[in-house]
Ligand SMILES: Cc1cc2nc3c(=O)[nH]c(=O)nc-3n(C[C@H](O)[C@H](O)[C@H](O)COP(=O)(O)O)c2cc1C
């Protein structure tokens with residue numbers, strides 16, 4: 142019997158990559174987020190240490206455990222008050238269909254959470270169906286509208302995203318339909334590449350003035366978030382805090398995207414676990430931990446990841462891809478359409494094509510109809526409810542009457558890397574590695 | 577006419593008073609001693625006339641919809657950024673990113689504009705009586721940009737559907753920017769715009785509208801195409 146041997150270097154994915162580029166002359170573009178096998182430390186490298194004799198748990202099914210989350214207590218007249226610490230992240234109308242945007246808004250509102258606009262401006266139906274809406278101000282300024290900004294409950298000034306820090310947005314021509322083109326003031330069908338820098342400010346000192354402008358524009362009422370992709374998080378978070386952000390959003394390298402060059406998703410930025418630790422250290426270093434709230438994003442899958450992020454210092458988490466999966470992304474329905482894209486359910490990352498088999502990342506009216514708004518909203522709110530129950534379960538087991546009381550001391554590290562990154566002793570030892 | 581003296585007051589106080597006057601129905605307001613403060617007259621959403629007697633700092637008249645804002649001195653970065661509609665007239669010079677991301681309205685700069693004038697503009701009309709710095713019109717999407725004097729490097733780089741006119745020299749065209757033949761309507765449009773918006777003393781120093789050069793997007797960056805690799809290499 143012959144034994145087949147494949148190259149450890151030129152594996153099937155690498156061969157496909159080389160041959161695709163040889164045909165197209167262009168780097169690869171796709172959606173979804175990193176496809177790399179995660180060999181770096183993740184939230185899975187941490188475990189909770191529930192109460193036994195040294196600490197007393199709360200009755201899991203009876204005693205209260207608060208999930209109330211307040212963001213923007215530093216300068217805003219009206220901080221954002223949420224019932225749960227899991228929020229829906231900014232995903233553009235353009236990358237997402239109308240139905241997906243409205244379903245996310247309704248789903249978040251039903252459980253007292255928030256949703257965020259995205260790189261294409263606000264959809265009126267999104268505002269009407271949101272309880273708390275965060276308005277993103279991005280470098281492209283597509284759809285920028287002061288009236289929409291003033292309808293929002295918070296402003297998010299976006300410097301970058303975890304999937305592609307340091308670069309601008311991308312929306313391929315198949316998704317620049319006449320409606321989206323009108324909304325963004327673009328010619329129909331262009332492969333839209335948006336700028337990496339804001340058009341009216343560059344560095345952190347200018348940003349201080351920009352933040353003040355946004356406050357003046359909204360009468361100092363709503364919180365100003367600053368969102369960044371995770372690269373030099375320790376320094377960048379300090380600069381955002383210095384710019385008087387109320388809330389800082391750090392999006393790790395696992396962060397999802399509607400479309401980006403694949404190499405940026407795989408090889409830029411630092412992982413979410415490392416990002417939350419650096420962000421907390423930065424705020425502690427400048428004495429602003431607790432005063433400036435921290436929102437963490439990037440590959441958050443469930444209440445466990447969220448609880449660990451909170452224990453490490455986040456006030457809330459953003460979910461993007463998980464919410465889309467809740468809406469049926471990668472579900473084995475309409476399987477023939479996945480095949481048409483050259484993929485299978487559970488393996489799809491083809492959001493950039495605009496041919497989403499389940500109607501989420503498309504502008505095609507036929508495909509969009511596959512996503513029923515009410516059904517989708519119910520699924521999103523169920524997912525948010527279940528995630529919240531998971532966070533509460535872990536918090537109660539650790540003896541906390543408020544999920545925000547979770548702390549690093551409630552966890553042990555399962556790898557030396559996680560121990561070194563998080564400053565948490567390795568399970569079975571009393572040692573923090575690297576110290 | 578109402579008057580606001582900035583004196584030693586904060587931007588927040590000055591803007592609050594400005595908005596109060598407008599709310600009370602005042603349509604003509606003079607702001608004295610602005611002292612180049614940042615963020616003056618931001619997000620004014622009614623058609624009042626506000627005249628700043630002096631210079632303004634960053635983001636003056638940013639995010640407005642409807643008013644007429646005049647600045648007798650110069651303006652800092654991000655003048656009128658993201659304006660929806662209205663008129664902004666600067667009698668001196670303007671800093672980087674003037675008229676960035678505007679969606680409508682008119683921005684007039686009697687003097688010079690610095691870098692990235694009209695970057696990402698999405699509509700409206702921008703007129704510069706003097707010269708402009710590098711990367712004017714960068715990734716501009718719609719609307720019209722008129723520079724009566726000289727234009728700096730990388731002019732009109734990576735544009736979508738903005739139309740530019742330049743009266744003086746262009747240091748160099750940006751990626752995918754091309755010269756086009758102005759039509760009779762173009763010439764009439766430039767002529768009318770300059771007559772309407774620039775004082776005769778400035779207008780008189782500049783060439784006639786028919787001598788302005790027209791710059792538009794070559795559209796080679798609108799869609800990915802490996803045959804245009806050289807162009808993409810510069811743009812990506
Ligand atoms: C389909 C899609 C569209 C997105 N659009 C935007 C956007 O318009 N603006 C933005 O700041 N981030 C955008 N993002 C990134 C998210 O806001 C967020 O940072 C990221 O999805 C978090 O990672 P997760 O998807 O693993 O939860 C998008 C993400 C996805 C999946």
Ligand code: SF4
Pocket residue numbers: 172173465469470471472489490491492493496497498499500501502
């Ligand atoms: S199913 Fe749709 S949303 Fe999910 S990865 Fe595929 S194209 Fe993207």
